Amino acid sequence: MIWLNRYAKLVAACTLLLIAAGGMVTSTGSGLSVPDWPNTYGWFMFTFPMSKWVGGIRYEHTHRLVASTVGFLTIVLAIWTWRVDPRSWVRRLGFAALGAVILQGLLGGLTVLLLLPPAVSIGHAGLAQLFFCLTITLAVVTSPAWSGARALTDPMLPRITLATTILVYCQILVGATMRHIGAGLAIPTFPLAFGHVLPPDWTTAIAVHFAHRAGALVVLAAVTLTTAHIWHWHRPQRDLIRPATLLLLFVCSQATLGALVVMSALQPIINTAHVVNGALVLATSLVLTLRVFHRTLQPVTGDVKRSRRADIPLLEKDLREVHG
Amino acid sequence: MYVNKLWAFFAGALMVVAVACGGQKDEAPGAPPPNAKRVDPSKAGNVTGRVTVEGAVPANPRLPIEGEPYCSQQNPNGAVAENFVADNGGLENVFVYVKDGLNGYWFDVPTESVKLDQHACRYQPHVLGVRVGQKLAISNSDDTLHNVHALAKANREWNKGQSLKNIVDEKVFTKPEVMIQFKCDVHNWMHAFVGVLDHPYFAVTRDGGKFELKDLPAGTYTVEAWHEKLGTQTQTVTLGEKDSKELTFTFKTAAASSN
Numbered sequence: 001m002i003w004l005n006r007y008a009k010l011v012a013a014c015t016l017l018l019i020a021a022g023g024m025v026t027s028t029g030s031g032l033s034v035p036d037w038p039n040t041y042g043w044f045m046f047t048f049p050m051s052k053w054v055g056g057i058r059y060e061h062t063h064r065l066v067a068s069t070v071g072f073l074t075i076v077l078a079i080w081t082w083r084v085d086p087r088s089w090v091r092r093l094g095f096a097a098l099g100a101v102i103l104q105g106l107l108g109g110l111t112v113l114l115l116l117p118p119a120v121s122i123g124h125a126g127l128a129q130l131f132f133c134l135t136i137t138l139a140v141v142t143s144p145a146w147s148g149a150r151a152l153t154d155p156m157l158p159r160i161t162l163a164t165t166i167l168v169y170c171q172i173l174v175g176a177t178m179r180h181i182g183a184g185l186a187i188p189t190f191p192l193a194f195g196h197v198l199p200p201d202w203t204t205a206i207a208v209h210f211a212h213r214a215g216a217l218v219v220l221a222a223v224t225l226t227t228a229h230i231w232h233w234h235r236p237q238r239d240l241i242r243p244a245t246l247l248l249l250f251v252c253s254q255a256t257l258g259a260l261v262v263m264s265a266l267q268p269i270i271n272t273a274h275v276v277n278g279a280l281v282l283a284t285s286l287v288l289t290l291r292v293f294h295r296t297l298q299p300v301t302g303d304v305k306r307s308r309r310a311d312i313p314l315l316e317k318d319l320r321e322v323h324g
Numbered sequence: 325m326y327v328n329k330l331w332a333f334f335a336g337a338l339m340v341v342a343v344a345c346g347g348q349k350d351e352a353p354g355a356p357p358p359n360a361k362r363v364d365p366s367k368a369g370n371v372t373g374r375v376t377v378e379g380a381v382p383a384n385p386r387l388p389i390e391g392e393p394y395c396s397q398q399n400p401n402g403a404v405a406e407n408f409v410a411d412n413g414g415l416e417n418v419f420v421y422v423k424d425g426l427n428g429y430w431f432d433v434p435t436e437s438v439k440l441d442q443h444a445c446r447y448q449p450h451v452l453g454v455r456v457g458q459k460l461a462i463s464n465s466d467d468t469l470h471n472v473h474a475l476a477k478a479n480r481e482w483n484k485g486q487s488l489k490n491i492v493d494e495k496v497f498t499k500p501e502v503m504i505q506f507k508c509d510v511h512n513w514m515h516a517f518v519g520v521l522d523h524p525y526f527a528v529t530r531d532g533g534k535f536e537l538k539d540l541p542a543g544t545y546t547v548e549a550w551h552e553k554l555g556t557q558t559q560t561v562t563l564g565e566k567d568s569k570e571l572t573f574t575f576k577t578a579a580a581s582s583n
Contacts, residue, residue, distance in 0.1 A: 032483050033509035035471050041487040052469055052487065055392055055510035115473075115481050 004084050005142040011073045012135040012283075018070045019128055019279050021063040023272035026125075026179055030056030031116050037109040040064070067105060074101045077138065090141055097134040104131055118180045125176035129169065129282055136283045140290050145239065152237070152295035160229055161289040164222040164247075168282045171215040174208065175278060183209045184271070190262040216255055219281075223251040226288070243288040250281045360430030361541075368539040369563045373571035375533040375549050377415040380579040381408045382553075387513040394468040395445035395511060405513065406450045407553050414533025415575055417451040418551045419503060419519045421526035422537065423558065425545035431523050437461040437494060440506070440516060442470045442486070447506060447516035451552070453526040454518055456500055463492045470514070475505045479520065483509075503550060517552055542567065549573040 025031050033056030034040050040048040040061055045068065053061055074097055081094030107124040114120055140146060178184055183205035193199040193213075199206050230237070230244040257274040264270050384404040389395040395403075409416040437459035441448045445466060454460045462472050464486040472493070473483040478501040484493055497504070497520040508514035519526055527535040529549075537547070544562040554575040561569050 029512055030509055032473055033471055035473075035483040035485040041469060041485045054394065054468055055508075056512060057469060057510055115483055 001084060001142060002144065004080055005139065005144070007080065008077060008135065008139040008142050011070070011077050012132070012139045014066070014070050014073055015132045015135045016276065016279060016283075018063070018066045019132060020272055020276045021059070021066045022125075022128060023275035024268060025056075025059045025063045026121075027266065027268035027271040027275075028056060028059050030059040031121070032112065033057050034060045034064070034112070037112045038064075064108075067108065071101050071105060074098050074135075077135075081138065081142070085142065087141075090138070093134065093138055093141070097131065097138060100127060100131040100134055104128060116180070118177070121180040122173070122176045125180065126173050129172050129279060132279055132283060133169075133286050136286055137290060140287055146294065149239075149291070149295050149298055151298035151300040152234075152292065153300060154233060154292075154296070157229065157234075157292050158289070158296050160222075160226050161285070161292045164219075164226045165282070165285040165289045167215075167219050167222050168278075168285050171212070171219050172278050172282060174212045174215050175275075178208050178212050181205060181208060184266050185262065187213070188262065188265075190259050213258075216258060220251055220255060223247055223281075223285070226285075230288075239291055240288065243284050243291070247281065247284040247288060250277060250284055253277055254281050356430040359428075361428045362430060363539060363541045365539055367565040368541055369565065369567035369569070371537040371540060371545075371547065371561055371563065371569050371571060373420070373535055373573070375415045375418040375420065375529045375535065375551075375573045375575065376413050377408075377410050377533075377554075377575050377577060379577035381410045381577060382579075384408055389445060389511075389513070392445065392468075392511065394466065398444035398466070403444075403446070406446075409450075411532045414529070414531075415551065415554075416529050416531075416533060417449075418529040418533065418535070418549050418573070418575075419451055419453060419517070419526065420529060420535045420537070420547065420549045420573070421453065421502065421519060421521055422523065422540070423502075423546045423548040425543050426523050426525070429523065429541070431455075433457040434524075439463065440518070441465050442472075442508070442514070445470075445511050445514060447508075447514055449516070449528070451503075451517045451528045452519070453528065454497065454520055455524065456497060456520055456522040459494045459496055460518070461492050461494050462486070464489060469510055470508045471510055473507050473509055474518075475507065476501060477504075479504065502548075503552075515552075519550070547571060549575075551575055 036042065038045060040057075041052070043049070045061075045064055048061060078094035078098040082091045085091055085094075104124065104127050107120060107127060111117065111120040111124050178186075181204070186203070186205035186209040187193045187199060189195065193206075193210060194201075199210055227244045227248040230240050234240050254274065254277045257270060257277055260270050261267070261274050384407050387399075387403045387405060389399055389403055406417060433455055438452060438454045438461065440452060440460060440462045442463065443465040445468070462484075464470055467489045469485065469487045471483060471485045473481075474495070475481055476497070478499045479497045482495070484495075486493065497518075500520055500522050502519045502521070503517040504520060506516040506518060525537045525540055525545075527537060529535045540563055542563055542565045544560060546558055546560055548556055548558045550556045554577070557573045557575065559571055559573065561571060563569055
């Protein structure tokens with residue numbers, strides 16, 4: 001199982017690389033630099049000569065090759081999980097990841113052949129993050145720490161972490177919409193919108209862009225709340241403190257990168273860093289959520305070493321119920 | 325059950341691809357209607373003129389060709405965009421055409437094709453016109469790959485790769501559209517603009533902003549001048565039989581407008 005876990009981590013890391021490669025395609029406007037699919041200028045994808053990797057083709061073709069590699073790695077991951085892991089839901093998760101990566105490949109091809117319709121491109125970007133979440137989940141649930149998790153009694157925490165993860169994903173979808181309708185500079189000033197807190201004029205592009213900025217504040221607040229809650233009530237729990245702290249760091253970096261994207265007028269590397277860091281925010285929030293849910297679902301036994309402060313609200317609630 | 329649903333989805337997706345890629349057939353206009361009017365060359369007139377520019381002409385930005393060895397080799401001194409080509413106060417690369425006033429006339433589609441070449445990592449010419457149903461022959465004189473992406477709105481948008489030197493693809497537009505932007509997504513600085521019209525009365529300004537619309541029948545016309553950065557201007561002109569009129573369009577740059 002340890003090698004399966006290491007392999008799942010490798011697949012997740014390669015998926016992050018794939019997201020970076022895809023980010024560069026959109027950021028450089030190279031999405032249609034290879035007009036055909038699955039071939040590349042008529043060549044079989046893997047035999048396309050390197051001498052012809054010029055201009056935007058470098059980004060698009062690299063993206064396709066990394067995607068194919070991740071696809072192959074996912075096939076192996078699904079089969080390996082099926083053969084090794086005794087839990088049926090984990091085995092199904094492996095094949096769900098395989099289905100997701102196949103669907104993702106088809107969406108990638110469709111968006112090229114249909115000349116980048118926003119709906120398909122946004123679907124491609126959204127599914128990329130879901131597939132990344134599946135690989136992260138497989139890496140988390142196959143880890144040795146997963147089977148040795150201790151019980152946690154904090155009914156609030158699963159709700160907070162799940163809500164934060166959903167918010168982060170929604171924010172990523174709004175960001176993807178902004179990118180694929182070309183609204184990245186619909187509000188070209190930062191932090192104010194055309195010198196105002198609210199944009200003086202509204203178009204679809206401005207509304208989507210503004211929603212992404214407003215969403216960033218909501219996500220920042222949610223992550224701060226989650227991290228503060230964990231710091232306050234679960235400080236000894238290193239498996240929670242570490243992702244919570246990392247989540248706060250990533251979300252602060254993300255806000256900074258978002259500002260830089262606007263101020264640099266969509267510089268491709270900064271733009272891609274924003275996309276990749278967004279995926280890291282989602283992944284970290286997901287890891288935290290998975291660990292919290294898993295630990296909350298563990299049966300509480302007498303020998304379980306509880307968190308220093310986690311039970312205090314429950315005890316207070318119990319006392320209130322006992323004494324009216 | 326799950327597998328069946330998955331296959332059903334893939335089959336659906338493939339059908340969408342098939343429909344999307346099946347292609348809409350590019351067809352030339354059909355036969356003229358029975359009551360179609362024809363232009364009598366012996367009674368036709370001309371509209372000539374010039375497009376000028378007022379105010380400081382902005383400098384064209386340098387093209388980011390440095391990262392591309394072949395394109396750099398073809399442009400050893402670097403290259404600049406063709407957004408503003410001005411000569412002695414005249415503005416070139418302006419598409420001038422009859423926008424309105426030719427209702428009821430029928431014009432045969434020329435059999436010869438209009439050429440658009442990719443040479444030294446640029447489109448040549450930068451602005452051109454083609455007739456509805458006329459062949460546009462797009463060639464690649466470069467020893468590198470280009471893709472030709474027509475960002476049409478009224479016509480069908482398409483994207484064609486040209487991976488070999490001297491390859492030629494012929495395309496036909498089926499509806500009038502001014503202008504269709506062409507771009508190369510491989511080399512993102514490459515742009516061309518194509519005006520598609522169902523009549524022959526269009527020109528691209530050259531030689532200090534001059535243009536000529538020849539063999540126009542008598543009538544009142546709206547003439548439009550289009551520039552990729554400065555927008556459009558229209559004028560109305562009335563032409564009698566064997567008449568000649570002169571028009572001048574003056575575009576103001578941002579520097580002139582702010583004064």
